[in-house]
Amino acid sequence: MESTMSSPGNTPLPSHSPNPIPVYSTIAPLRSLRRQTTLSGQTIGLVPTMGALHTGHLSLILHAAHHNRTLVVSIFVNPAQFAPHEDLAIYPRTLESDLQQLHNLNAQLDLQDPTGTVLGRIAGVFHPEPSILYPRGIPLDPMKQRGAFVSVEPLSKKLEGVSRPHFFRGVATVCSKLFNIIQPDAAYFGQKDVQQTIVLKTLVADLHFPVRIVVCxxxxxQTDGLALSSRNVYLGKTRRAYAGCLYQALEAGRRVYEDGLERGGVEAKEILSAAMMVLRVFVEEGMLEVEYLSLAESGELEEFEPEEKVNRERGEGAVMSGAVRMLPIEEGQGVVRLIDNVIL
Structure with missing residues (x-):
């Protein structure tokens, strides 16, 4: 990607772009941006990403633009979220395409919405090397990592934390660093990663970060409800055709819950059984494996007992979530994990 340096740690988009977005690779220029934002009386919104941007990321930025005049998007593939056997080396990295998407979005944000409200715009992209955020190095083996790390317990050990025990430690650590460096008024995340949002809400409350976690x-x-994810590119055409089954399963469980409200509630096991029925055919055909289906309250993700009735009082805000492993069906494919959730 051709570019020219405008200042240390601050690189514009390719030279053909008429309004380049500064790309910050170091911390000092971001701190300066934060000071300028504060002096101008504006708020700053942060959208943390690992790149490979898609419509889901852009929708988070648009939401942030309705509430903040200054936006920062981080693009950082965080090594601390990956275990040695996971896909760090092949995780999609599409920086030039990502920056062009952000530039195009800024062009839209420069316009006024139908109500005449001036929307915020992306003032910078934070794209550091791992050595900036992890100055002591970051081997993938957690036992070999040195320096300061952040854990949120016991949330980090549940659901996703069972199969990925390292994951939320990495998320909490990198977000703590981003919150400290950028000092946003609000940070924006998608509901798809619902456990992550609960972990981060606990983090900012317990560590007294002055940042709101906004869940979008x-x-x-639109065809089958598959949650957008950068990893969906690994599915291939055939698996993509039935990848929406997890969302459809969760929706089946939600319908059982809603139908049960008229008779005072329904047992948790009935809701989960309805979801599992949708997935069972794919399991029996060797197309996927179910890692977990869960029905839990939304505060600490405490599981409902199987015979416990979930009614409007107990169910409102409950999280039904699941994870499946899409198994290889063609030569050269690997396993693809999909996660999703619905709120009752």
Whole structure:
């Protein structure tokens, strides 16, 4: 990607772009941006990403633009979220395309919405090397990592934390660093990663970060409801055709819950059984494996007992979530994990 340096740690988009977005690779220029934002009386919104941007990311930025005049988007593939056997080396990295999408979005944000409200715009992209955020190095083996890390317990050990025990430690650590460096008024995340949002809400409350965690609706494919994810590119055409089954299963469980409200509630096991029925055919055909289906309250993700009735009082805000492993069906494919959730 051709570019020219405008200042240390601050690189514009390719030279053909008429309004380049500064790309910050170091911390000092971001701190300066934060000071300028404060002096101008504006708020700053942060949208943390690992790049490979898609419509879901852009919807988060648009939401942030309705509430903040200054936006920062981080693009950082965080090594601390990956275990040694996971896909760090092949995780999609599409920086030039990502920056062009952000530039195009800024052009839209420069316009006024139908109500005449001036929307915020992306003032910078934070794209550091791992050595900036992890100055002591960051081997993938957590036992070999040195320096300061952040854990949120026991939330980090549940659901996703069972199969990925390292994951939320990495998320909490990198977000703590981003919150400290950028000092946003609000940070924006998608509901698809619902456990992550609960972990981060606990983090900012317990560590007294002056930042609001804003959770935006999951962006989905309009054809089958598949939650948009950068990893969906790994599915291939055939698996993509039935990848929406997890969302459809969760929706089946939601319908059982809603139908049960008229008779005072329904047992948790009935809701989960309805979801599992949708997935069972794919399991029996060897197309996927179910890692978990969960029905839990939304505060600490405490599971409902199987015979416990979920009614309006107990169910409002409950999280039904699941994870499946899409198994290889063609030569050269790997396993693709999909996660999703619905709020009752």
């Amino acid at each position: 609706p999951t962006a989905r494919d």
